[in-house]
Amino acid sequence: MIEIVVLVLVFFVLLAIGVPVAWSIGISCLCTIMISIDSLASFTTIAQRMATGLDSFSLLAIPLFVLAGQVMNQGGIAIRLINFAKALMGALPGGLIYVNVIAAMLFGAISGSAVAATSAIGGILGPFMEKENYSKEFGAAINITSSTTGLIIPPSNILIVYSLASGGVSIASLFLAGYIPGILMGLALMLVATYWIKKKGYPAGERSSIKLILKTFLDALPSLLLLVVVIGGIITGIFTATEASGIAVLYTLVLSFIYRELKISGLKSIFLNSVGTTAIVMLLIATSMSMSWVMSFENIPQNVSAALLALSENKYVILIIINILLLFVGTFMDMTPAVLIFTPIFLPVVTSMGVEPVQFGIMMVMNLCVGLCTPPVGAVLFIGVGVAKTSIQKIMKPLLPLYAVMAIVLLMVTFIPAISLWLPSLFE
Numbered sequence: 316m317i318e319i320v321v322l323v324l325v326f327f328v329l330l331a332i333g334v335p336v337a338w339s340i341g342i343s344c345l346c347t348i349m350i351s352i353d354s355l356a357s358f359t360t361i362a363q364r365m366a367t368g369l370d371s372f373s374l375l376a377i378p379l380f381v382l383a384g385q386v387m388n389q390g391g392i393a394i395r396l397i398n399f400a401k402a403l404m405g406a407l408p409g410g411l412i413y414v415n416v417i418a419a420m421l422f423g424a425i426s427g428s429a430v431a432a433t434s435a436i437g438g439i440l441g442p443f444m445e446k447e448n449y450s451k452e453f454g455a456a457i458n459i460t461s462s463t464t465g466l467i468i469p470p471s472n473i474l475i476v477y478s479l480a481s482g483g484v485s486i487a488s489l490f491l492a493g494y495i496p497g498i499l500m501g502l503a504l505m506l507v508a509t510y511w512i513k514k515k516g517y518p519a520g521e522r523s524s525i526k527l528i529l530k531t532f533l534d535a536l537p538s539l540l541l542l543v544v545v546i547g548g549i550i551t552g553i554f555t556a557t558e559a560s561g562i563a564v565l566y567t568l569v570l571s572f573i574y575r576e577l578k579i580s581g582l583k584s585i586f587l588n589s590v591g592t593t594a595i596v597m598l599l600i601a602t603s604m605s606m607s608w609v610m611s612f613e614n615i616p617q618n619v620s621a622a623l624l625a626l627s628e629n630k631y632v633i634l635i636i637i638n639i640l641l642l643f644v645g646t647f648m649d650m651t652p653a654v655l656i657f658t659p660i661f662l663p664v665v666t667s668m669g670v671e672p673v674q675f676g677i678m679m680v681m682n683l684c685v686g687l688c689t690p691p692v693g694a695v696l697f698i699g700v701g702v703a704k705t706s707i708q709k710i711m712k713p714l715l716p717l718y719a720v721m722a723i724v725l726l727m728v729t730f731i732p733a734i735s736l737w738l739p740s741l742f743e
Contacts, residue, residue, distance in 0.1 A: 368604025379560030390571025409512030419461035432462040437702035455703035463684035468497035480658035503720040603655035645686020
């Protein structure tokens, strides 16, 4: 029992005084393991566990998908997707709001990054919305929440991390499982947007001609084909997720040069940004893997599982409790360490009750997506606010109904397994 207290107490104290999450995780692990073994062996063990935690071929996909996302962000792909979405939806009243959601879903799905989608889509659409007198606060709120759909719709780095943490759940199955929940999330956000648009009486835009729709579709088609190439190749077994990430980098580089939006001189900043992001993510993964090992060594998952099962034997009650805990965790912890730390704790509990690991993975990621949009730590929230040049206080009111529909879709995925499992079952 003392090990759990030390682990949790040290971790939260370090976070409270401003120590970065990765270091907070590593130091709390070290303090916990020193209770059981001597200090020299503790340092050696934690270092070894951090190194072995990164020794995975699957993890190579993460830096490559990060690089592909950076190339997409600067290679003219975002603006083509926005133009296509605008041609389809721009004629509707408040059409730019719908354009934001659809563009964020497309760009987020292709890049696999909510942060990239928030900055790219918000940065391009923001001035258009301001010019047409849209609410800056609601525009920022819809941009922030819709950008997280790209973490559910594949390819998604966080689903690769979950596959690692769960002991090898099929990445292809996870990718397939994310489509319907991700699309449902986008539709739910558009439903709130429809109510808001009617309430504010936004005017209809100019109707696009068939010629314009066709032109923007053809412009965006090479970008959209990346999803077909990457996901199709993984599902059919032509290549692994890691190999797919390499193909994604090559494809986006070639496409960006064809678009003439990227020059050789621009590659330096892309590589530097990718290396910086990858370094942060990999350090988080390394320390989180060491924490997972420490918890296993000290039998913490078994103790937590026993405590949860002692509360109730009802599967739905346990799932609600886990959802609440994950929503709370998401408000102060980044997605990567949260998945790596809490998957070994909660997965044995839910699988013992008949929940499929694939369904639980989508459920967990959707929980943590809400955390990205909430204070005090939500990275997407802060970036969205910065891009829109507004404040968190001003956008909290329009965010509340969006949080509510995200929670409703989460509950649907939790209690209706077919939403996430139907598509993977077709390819078994």
